[in-house]
Amino acid sequence: MRIAIIDDSGLRATILEEGLRDAGFDEIEVVPAHGAFVARLERMAPDVVLINLGNANRDSLEEMLAVSRALARPIAMFVDQSDDGMIGAAIDAGVSAYVVDGLRKDRVKPVLELAIRRFNAFSKLQTELAAARTELAERKTLDRAKAILMRNRGLAEPEAYALLRTTAMKQGRRIVEVAEALITAADLFGDER
Amino acid sequence: MTPLSIAFLPLTDSAPLIVARERGFAEAEDIALSLMRDTSWATARDRLVYGQVQCAHMLAPLAVAVTLGLSQASCPIAAPFKLNDNGNALTLSAELAAALDPDRRARVQDPIATAHDFAAAIGLHRRKPIIGIVHRFSSHALMLRYWLAYAGVDPDRDVTLRVLPPSLMVQALSLGEIDGFIAGEPWSSVAVAEGIGEIAAAGVNIWQRGVEKVLATRADWAEANGETLGRLLRALDRAAAWCDDPANHEELAALLARPDHVGQPAELILHALSGRMPLTQGGEIAALPNFLLFHHGAANFPWRSQALWIYSQFVRWRMVAPGPENERAAAGVFRSDLYRSALAGRGVAMPGASMKVEGALATPLAAASHEGSLTLAPDRFFDGLAFDPQDVEGYLRGLHAT
The missing domain is CATH 1.10.10.10 (Winged helix-like DNA-binding domain superfamily/Winged helix DNA-binding domain)
Structure with missing residues (x-):
C-alpha cells in the first residue's frame, strides 16, 4: 500500500512516517505541500493520502483527485463514510485521509488509527513544550x-x-x-x- | 446563552459573521458565538459535515455540491441565509492584461468587449493561461466559466483552471505559477496594491446580483435546532444591515483587518466596501457602487431560483447528471422557508415568492412583500439572458445555441 503524507509540520510528518514504518508499511513518501506537489503525487499514484486537516492546499488536492487521469481509481475522503466515530476522531486530531476507491476498509483502518494516535501524541507534545x-x-x-x-x-x-x-x-x-x-x-x- | 461555532475563511464577505459577534448582535439574541478560521473550503466543509461546528461561511455552489454528493458522500445542507451578493474580481498579470483594452476602466465596465479581448489574448500568451479559482464549486469559477463561454472560450480546454485557496492567490501570481485569478476580496486589492496584478473584470458587472456566500448548516441540525437557528438569523440580519451602512464602513474595515479575522490592511478592505476599486497599483479607480452587498434589496433572502441557477451551471459543465431528483435536491438547499419563519413579523422586507426569473430586471422594481417595502434591484447578466427556474432545460438549450 503506497501512502503519501502531506503536512505543514515536517516534524509531525516524520513522527507519522516512523510510526507507519514501525507498523510494517514501507512505501511511504512525505510530500512537501508546495510547488509541484500535485505532479509529484500523480507520479506516485498513492493508495492513501494523509494530510493535516487545516492544510491550505486541501482544496487543490481535492481538485487533483477529482480530475486527475493519473490515478486510475477515484479517491474518496476517509475510510468509510458510515464510520462516523472514526471520522470524528480524525477531525478532532486534525488529520484527514483520502483513500483510493475499492481499498478494503480493514486494510486502511489501521493506517488511519495510527495517524490519529500520532497526531494526538504530537499535539500533546506541543502542549507540553x-x-x-x-x-x-x-x-x-x-x-x-x-x-x-x-x-x-x-x-x-x-x-x-x-x-x-x-x-x-x-x-x-x-x-x-x-x-x-x-x-x-x-x-x-x-x-x- | 447558546454556544454556537461557525467556521469561516479570511474574506471580506465573512463580515456579517464577524460583526454578529463583535458588535453584540449575537449576544443580544442570547448566542455565544465562536468563530473558527480556516484556510481551505475543504476544512470548513469537513468541520460542518462532521459536526465540529454548527454553521459555516460557505460558497453557495459548494453547499449545493455537498448536498448532491459531488465531491464525497452526500450530506444534505441547508442554506437559510445568504451572507452577501457579489464581491468578486478577476485579476490578471500585467503580461496577460496587456492584450486587453488599454483603458482599464473600460475593461471592467464593458465585460462583453473584455470577454472577446480575453478570448483573443489566449492565443497570444506564451502559454495556455492558468487562472486560479478558489474551488471548482465556487460562484467565482461558475461566473468565470459563464463569462468565458460567452466569447466562445471553452474553460475546460482553452485555459487551465487551477484551484488555490484565496489567501495563496497573490503569492502564486507573483511567482508566475498562475497568470490570473478570480477570488473574493480583499485578495484582488492585495494583488493590485503589491503591483503584481490588474483587475480586469468585476463580478457585479457579469451578474448584477450574483449569488455568493451563504450561511450553511447541516439540514438535520437545522431541523433539530429551529429556535436557535432563528435567533442566529435575526442576529445575522441585523449584522448584515450594519455592514451595509456606509457610516460603518471604516469601523468594519478596521474590524476585519484584525489578524484573527482577515488579517489584511483596513485601507485595502475598504475598497470593496466603498465600491471604489483601484485597478492597478496607484492607478485608475473604478466606481463599482454594488461591488459587494450585504443586506439591501433582500440580499440575504435565499431565492430557490438562485440555487437552481447554480444547478444549471453544474449541468452545463458536466459536473452533475441532469435529472429531476438532482434538480429538486439542489433547489432545496436554499431554505427560504427557514428565512421566512425566522424573520417574519420583524419589519424585514420579505419577498412574496421564493423563486424569480433571474436576470430579468433592468431597472429597480417594487415587488410584492409581506411586510416592509421591498425594491428588487436590477439583476441582469451581462449577456442579457434570463434564467427561468421553471425551465432549466430550455435555458441550457439557449446557452448552447449562443
Whole structure:
C-alpha cells in the first residue's frame, strides 16, 4: 500500500512516517505541500493520502483527485463514510485521509488509527513544550523581579521572593503577574537591571 | 446563552459573521458565538459535515455540491441565509492584461468587449493561461466559466483552471505559477496594491446580483435546532444591515483587518466596501457602487431560483447528471422557508415568492412583500439572458445555441 503524507509540520510528518514504518508499511513518501506537489503525487499514484486537516492546499488536492487521469481509481475522503466515530476522531486530531476507491476498509483502518494516535501524541507534545516554555519564561521573570528587589531594597534572595509572594497573595494575583508589574515599573523609573 | 461555532475563511464577505459577534448582535439574541478560521473550503466543509461546528461561511455552489454528493458522500445542507451578493474580481498579470483594452476602466465596465479581448489574448500568451479559482464549486469559477463561454472560450480546454485557496492567490501570481485569478476580496486589492496584478473584470458587472456566500448548516441540525437557528438569523440580519451602512464602513474595515479575522490592511478592505476599486497599483479607480452587498434589496433572502441557477451551471459543465431528483435536491438547499419563519413579523422586507426569473430586471422594481417595502434591484447578466427556474432545460438549450 503506497501512502503519501502531506503536512505543514515536517516534524509531525516524520513522527507519522516512523510510526507507519514501525507498523510494517514501507512505501511511504512525505510530500512537501508546495510547488509541484500535485505532479509529484500523480507520479506516485498513492493508495492513501494523509494530510493535516487545516492544510491550505486541501482544496487543490481535492481538485487533483477529482480530475486527475493519473490515478486510475477515484479517491474518496476517509475510510468509510458510515464510520462516523472514526471520522470524528480524525477531525478532532486534525488529520484527514483520502483513500483510493475499492481499498478494503480493514486494510486502511489501521493506517488511519495510527495517524490519529500520532497526531494526538504530537499535539500533546506541543502542549507540553508550550507549557515548559511558559514555565521557563516565568522563572526568568521571577529572577529579574527578585534581582530588582535585592538591589533596590537590599534584600536577600529568600526575602525578595517572600515579598513577591505575600504581595501576590494580598492582591489575589499570580506571583508572576506581580513580578511583571514590578519589572515594568522599574523600567519606567529607568532602573537598568 | 447558546454556544454556537461557525467556521469561516479570511474574506471580506465573512463580515456579517464577524460583526454578529463583535458588535453584540449575537449576544443580544442570547448566542455565544465562536468563530473558527480556516484556510481551505475543504476544512470548513469537513468541520460542518462532521459536526465540529454548527454553521459555516460557505460558497453557495459548494453547499449545493455537498448536498448532491459531488465531491464525497452526500450530506444534505441547508442554506437559510445568504451572507452577501457579489464581491468578486478577476485579476490578471500585467503580461496577460496587456492584450486587453488599454483603458482599464473600460475593461471592467464593458465585460462583453473584455470577454472577446480575453478570448483573443489566449492565443497570444506564451502559454495556455492558468487562472486560479478558489474551488471548482465556487460562484467565482461558475461566473468565470459563464463569462468565458460567452466569447466562445471553452474553460475546460482553452485555459487551465487551477484551484488555490484565496489567501495563496497573490503569492502564486507573483511567482508566475498562475497568470490570473478570480477570488473574493480583499485578495484582488492585495494583488493590485503589491503591483503584481490588474483587475480586469468585476463580478457585479457579469451578474448584477450574483449569488455568493451563504450561511450553511447541516439540514438535520437545522431541523433539530429551529429556535436557535432563528435567533442566529435575526442576529445575522441585523449584522448584515450594519455592514451595509456606509457610516460603518471604516469601523468594519478596521474590524476585519484584525489578524484573527482577515488579517489584511483596513485601507485595502475598504475598497470593496466603498465600491471604489483601484485597478492597478496607484492607478485608475473604478466606481463599482454594488461591488459587494450585504443586506439591501433582500440580499440575504435565499431565492430557490438562485440555487437552481447554480444547478444549471453544474449541468452545463458536466459536473452533475441532469435529472429531476438532482434538480429538486439542489433547489432545496436554499431554505427560504427557514428565512421566512425566522424573520417574519420583524419589519424585514420579505419577498412574496421564493423563486424569480433571474436576470430579468433592468431597472429597480417594487415587488410584492409581506411586510416592509421591498425594491428588487436590477439583476441582469451581462449577456442579457434570463434564467427561468421553471425551465432549466430550455435555458441550457439557449446557452448552447449562443
